[in-house]
Amino acid sequence: HSALTQPASVSGSPGQSITISCTGTSSDFGTFNYVSWYQQHPGKAPKLMIYEVTNRPSGVSNRFSGSKSGNTASLTISGLQAEDEGDYYCSSYTSSSTYVFGTGTKVTVL
Amino acid sequence: EVQLVESGGGLVQPGGSLRLSCAASGFTFNTYTMNWVRQAPGKGLEWLSYMSSSSSVIKYADSVKGRFTISRDNAKNSLYLQMNSLRAEDTAVYYCARDSPWGGTLDYWGQGTLVTVSS
Numbered sequence: 257h258s259a260l261t262q263p264a265s266v267s268g269s270p271g272q273s274i275t276i277s278c279t280g281t282s283s284d285f286g287t288f289n290y291v292s293w294y295q296q297h298p299g300k301a302p303k304l305m306i307y308e309v310t311n312r313p314s315g316v317s318n319r320f321s322g323s324k325s326g327n328t329a330s331l332t333i334s335g336l337q338a339e340d341e342g343d344y345y346c347s348s349y350t351s352s353s354t355y356v357f358g359t360g361t362k363v364t365v366l
Numbered sequence: 367e368v369q370l371v372e373s374g375g376g377l378v379q380p381g382g383s384l385r386l387s388c389a390a391s392g393f394t395f396n397t398y399t400m401n402w403v404r405q406a407p408g409k410g411l412e413w414l415s416y417m418s419s420s421s422s423v424i425k426y427a428d429s430v431k432g433r434f435t436i437s438r439d440n441a442k443n444s445l446y447l448q449m450n451s452l453r454a455e456d457t458a459v460y461y462c463a464r465d466s467p468w469g470g471t472l473d474y475w476g477q478g479t480l481v482t483v484s485s
Contacts, residue, residue, distance in 0.1 A: 259410065290470025294411075301461060301475040302411065308471065345411050349470035354425050355401070355413035 257284055257350050260358035267364040268336045276361045278329040278346030284356055290349035291329045293322060297342045305344075306331060333363070341365045368392040368474045370462050375479030382452050382483070388445040388462030388476055396440035399423075399465035401472055402447045404458040412458075415447070416465065452483045 260280040268274040278291070285291065289309045294302035304313050306322035309329060319334045329348075333340055346358035374386040388400070401416040415426045415436040424436060435448040445462050459480050463472040 288470055292471045294472075301477050302472075303475075304471065304473050307466065307473070308468075313473065347411075347413075347472070354427065355403075355416075355472070357403075357411040357413060360410040 257352065257354065257356040260284060260346055260348060260356055262346060262358040262361045264359070265362045265364065267366055269366045270336055270338065272336050273332060273334040274336060274363065276331045276344055276363070278331070278358045280327055280348060280356070282327055283351040285327060285348050286351040288349060289324065291322070291324055292347045293331045294345045294347065295342050296345065302345065336365055338365050368464065370464065370474060370476035372460060372462055372476045372479040375460065375481045377482045377484065378452055379485050380453060380483055383448070383450045384452065384481060386447040386449065386460055386479060386481070390443045390445065393464070395443040398467070399469070400438060400445045401463045401465060402436060403461045403463055403472070405461070406455070406458040417445070449481070454483050457481060457483050
């Protein structure tokens with residue numbers, strides 16, 4: 257499984273909404289909806305933001321939401337804030353029972 | 367509080383070996399599948415391997431199959447990664463990560479340990 261495809265960068269002004277796409281194949285996404293999104297700040301470990309396509313872990317702001325259509329998953333950040341700057345990675349549990357990550361997207365708050 | 371603490375990284379020559387450890391606390395380690403993920407400098411995340419709670423199921427990424435070996439000691443709440451025949455392209459921060467209780471998600475990550483392969 258090659259890496260899932262994400263845009264290299266996305267930017268927005270404070271208060272705006274942005275959407276990050278994550279594209280793969282049907283085997284990348286498997287038969288389960290095990291798509292996750294991770295936020296990573298420089299020098300820090302990734303943090304789980306969305307799991308199973310749409311679910312937020314406890315403590316994650318409801319400004320983060322996920323969706324999936326066909327072989328493309330998406331992460332939307334609404335009401336963009338300075339603290340949302342960082343790198344974002346999608347991930348999927350594949351039909352081969354392995355994990356695959358996206359190429360990563362750098363989010364910049366203008 | 368879930369904590370994962372990696373150790374064992376450092377500088378190693380090409381062709382050399384290194385063993386990474388991940389000490390887990392704050393949860394019942396012997397009931398969770400555990401993973402290793404790495405990130406080369408300035409690059410993205412790459413999943414490497416997982417081992418089920420009872421060690422009965424093991425998976426590897428093709429990039430490390432035959433060179434890396436995952437193992438665990440449930441009595442010591444520890445996960446390990448034995449890395450052999452190291453190459454320059456193995457230079458990365460290595461993270462251990464816990465599989466979620468429902469599976470298919472890596473819900474907690476350690477802070478990582480840096481492995482540098484260079485002569």
